Amino acid sequence: xxxxxxxxxxxxxxxxxxxxxxxxxxxxxxxxxxxxxxxxxxxxxxxxxxxxxxxxxxxxxxxxxxxxxxxxxxxxxxxxxxxxxxxxxxxxxxxxxxxxxxxxxxxxxxxxxxxxxxxxxxxxxxxxxxxxxxxxxxxxxxxxxxxxxxxxxxxxxxxxxxxxxxxxxxxxxxxxxxxxxxxxxxxxxxxxxxxxxxxxxxxxxxxxxxxxxxxxxxxxxxxxxxxxxxxxxxxxxxxxxxxxxxxxxxxxxxxxxxxxxxxxxxxxxxxxxxxxxxxxxxxxxxxxxxxxxxxxxxxxxxxxxxxxxxxxxxxxxxxxxxxxxxxxxxxxxxxxxxxxxxxxxxxxxxxxxxxxxxx
Amino acid sequence: xxxxxxxxxxxxxxxxxxxxxxxxxxxxxxxxxxxxxxxxxxxxxxxxxxxxxxxxxxxxxxxxxxxxxxxxxxxxxxxxxxxxxxxxxxxxxxxxxxxxxxxxxxxxxxxxxxxxxxxxxxxxxxxxxxxxxxxxxxxxxxxxxxxxxxxxxxxxxxxxxxxxxxxxxxxxxxxxxxxxxxxxxxxxxxxxxxxxxxxxxxxxxxxxxxxxxxxxxxxxxxxxxxxxxxxxxxxxxxxxxxxxxx
Numbered sequence: 001x002x003x004x005x006x007x008x009x010x011x012x013x014x015x016x017x018x019x020x021x022x023x024x025x026x027x028x029x030x031x032x033x034x035x036x037x038x039x040x041x042x043x044x045x046x047x048x049x050x051x052x053x054x055x056x057x058x059x060x061x062x063x064x065x066x067x068x069x070x071x072x073x074x075x076x077x078x079x080x081x082x083x084x085x086x087x088x089x090x091x092x093x094x095x096x097x098x099x100x101x102x103x104x105x106x107x108x109x110x111x112x113x114x115x116x117x118x119x120x121x122x123x124x125x126x127x128x129x130x131x132x133x134x135x136x137x138x139x140x141x142x143x144x145x146x147x148x149x150x151x152x153x154x155x156x157x158x159x160x161x162x163x164x165x166x167x168x169x170x171x172x173x174x175x176x177x178x179x180x181x182x183x184x185x186x187x188x189x190x191x192x193x194x195x196x197x198x199x200x201x202x203x204x205x206x207x208x209x210x211x212x213x214x215x216x217x218x219x220x221x222x223x224x225x226x227x228x229x230x231x232x233x234x235x236x237x238x239x240x241x242x243x244x245x246x247x248x249x250x251x252x253x254x255x256x257x258x259x260x261x262x263x264x265x266x267x268x269x270x271x272x273x274x275x276x277x278x279x280x281x282x283x284x285x286x287x288x289x290x291x292x293x294x295x296x297x298x299x300x301x302x303x304x305x306x307x308x309x310x311x312x313x314x315x316x317x318x319x320x321x322x323x324x325x326x327x328x329x330x331x332x333x334x335x336x337x338x339x340x341x342x343x344x345x346x347x348x349x350x351x352x353x354x355x356x357x358x359x
Numbered sequence: 360x361x362x363x364x365x366x367x368x369x370x371x372x373x374x375x376x377x378x379x380x381x382x383x384x385x386x387x388x389x390x391x392x393x394x395x396x397x398x399x400x401x402x403x404x405x406x407x408x409x410x411x412x413x414x415x416x417x418x419x420x421x422x423x424x425x426x427x428x429x430x431x432x433x434x435x436x437x438x439x440x441x442x443x444x445x446x447x448x449x450x451x452x453x454x455x456x457x458x459x460x461x462x463x464x465x466x467x468x469x470x471x472x473x474x475x476x477x478x479x480x481x482x483x484x485x486x487x488x489x490x491x492x493x494x495x496x497x498x499x500x501x502x503x504x505x506x507x508x509x510x511x512x513x514x515x516x517x518x519x520x521x522x523x524x525x526x527x528x529x530x531x532x533x534x535x536x537x538x539x540x541x542x543x544x545x546x547x548x549x550x551x552x553x554x555x556x557x558x559x560x561x562x563x564x565x566x567x568x569x570x571x572x573x574x575x576x577x578x579x580x581x582x583x584x585x586x587x588x589x590x591x592x593x594x595x596x597x598x599x600x601x602x603x604x605x
Contacts, residue, residue, distance in 0.1 A: 054502050054505065054506065075510055078505055078508060079508040081506075082506050082508070083502075083506040085499055087499065089497065089499040089502075091503075091517070092521055092600065101507055102507035102508050105509050149503075149507060150506075150507070153507065153508065159506075
């Protein structure tokens with residue numbers, strides 16, 4: 001029998017006159033990877049902060065292991081549910097001491113602290129930086145350091161806010177692999193906030209869709225993706241997502257490996273990453289350059305295609321270009337007018353290998 | 360011994376005595392300078408320490424606790440930073456004078472009187488800068504500590520540790536304002552030689568006497584002292600902040 005670990009019942013949160021969460025109810029089971037998905041401003045982080053015990057609901061109740069969370073036991077909850085913030089937050093000391101903070105607060109013996117910190121830093125590939133001032137690390141390293149601070153505590157619940165936002169592919173891969181390992185090997189229940197449908201689909205077992213502070217749907221990820229949701233542009237979220245087969249092509253750039261990914265219809269794109277075999281590739285529509293002549297540049301991917309659809313929005317246009325697979329390209333209306341692009345035009349689409357996300 | 364020889368010896372005696380007088384005067388000026396400088400350091404250093412002892416906890420409470428009237432309280436202390444030293448000096452003079460309500464304490468024209476005056480003057484600086492520092496340390500530091508298992512007290516200590524640079528800046532600003540002020544030192548201390556004479560009152564005195572060069576020399580000492588203390592605190596900052604994590 002699956003045990004419920006977290007239960008939100010009719011939770012609402014008000015910030016002054018603004019209702020950030022409105023009558024939110026769902027449960028999270030022990031051992032699952034649960035994703036809260038929604039656009040910016042939907043209230044995803046607010047839900048996470050309630051679960052982390054950092055925010056008290058204005059209405060409704062929040063249960064942890066079937067016990068109502070109140071001021072009395074909020075501290076106990078926090079000790080079992082560390083949160084990794086979207087913006088990496090680190091103390092002004094060495095990386096080692098940052099990761100050791102939560103362990104020392106818990107009064108763990110120093111030799112044990114040394115062992116756990118070393119193992120944890122190894123898990124997020126930061127062992128050689130342990131004596132560096134944490135705030136001098138790069139953005140990706142800081143994000144991994146934040147994750148390490150939480151996972152060192154080996155709690156039953158881990159809350160992660162946008163784990164791969166603004167990360168390069170390599171750091172994103174490490175973070176995602178770490179979360180997967182924690183969930184599968186240690187059985188840690190992970191609640192992850194993301195606005196990336198693909199990430200939720202790849203990592204999570206179940207998900208909740210949040211929009212304007214309200215829960216639209218809760219279910220398994222496949223149920224969520226099959227469902228029709230009002231006003232939720234699923235097609236756009238899921239566009240440019242392709243199944244393929246990745247092979248290392250022997251190239252390396254700044255210690256990062258290049259892979260060639262074979263998609264449908266013999267379309268091959270180059271990406272940077274460690275994964276090989278069956279993969280899912282995502283090419284952000286805004287990272288693609290469209291031109292009428294072939295562009296000779298440092299970008300490793302240049303494909304010839306035909307414009308099959310144009311959707312004009314307020315200031316941008318979404319072009320669907322058939323390059324063997326349908327590729328969505330986001331450009332400004334000004335660019336569309338300047339290039340004079342219309343249906344059936346032959347165009348080149350160009351994008352860097354580092355723009356391709358591999359899951 | 361001829362007349363010329365006698366005249367020559369008298370002249371030499373005069374020169375020796377003149378040189379001895381000059382040496383004694385130099386020694387007096389030198390010892391006065393040292394005494395004045397040490398007195399300034401003692402008085403203003405004590406005032407800054409007292410202001411830190413009062414202002415640090417007050418700033419921490421204002422920075423960390425949310426309560427009704429907090430914004431008004433912060434506003435009052437921010438305004439008090441600009442309190443004219445002469446105005447404070449006059450108020451305290453009236454309070455400490457024999458006919459005043461605190462006359463029985465006998466604080467007028469004493470170093471302790473100046474210390475109390477300067478403490479009152481610089482405490483708002485300490486409180487305001489500390490409050491600002493604490494509030495400017497991202498709230499996520501406190502939340503990070505809480506989410507990693509710290510209780511409220513440990514989280515507050517973590518915020519203080521992260522704010523240490525600003526707190527040290529508050530102390531250094533308090534000391535600088537105390538040692539550089541004139542109004543309180545002059546009106547409460549009375550510029551009594553060897554007792555309440557400090558650098559700023561000496562500068563004022565020498566300038567009114569027309570001893571501009573001496574006034575400038577004292578000014579140079581004052582500025583150098585402020586620079587040395589601030590540089591010292593700056594060097595201390597990183598070491599102590601790092602040490603706080605040990």
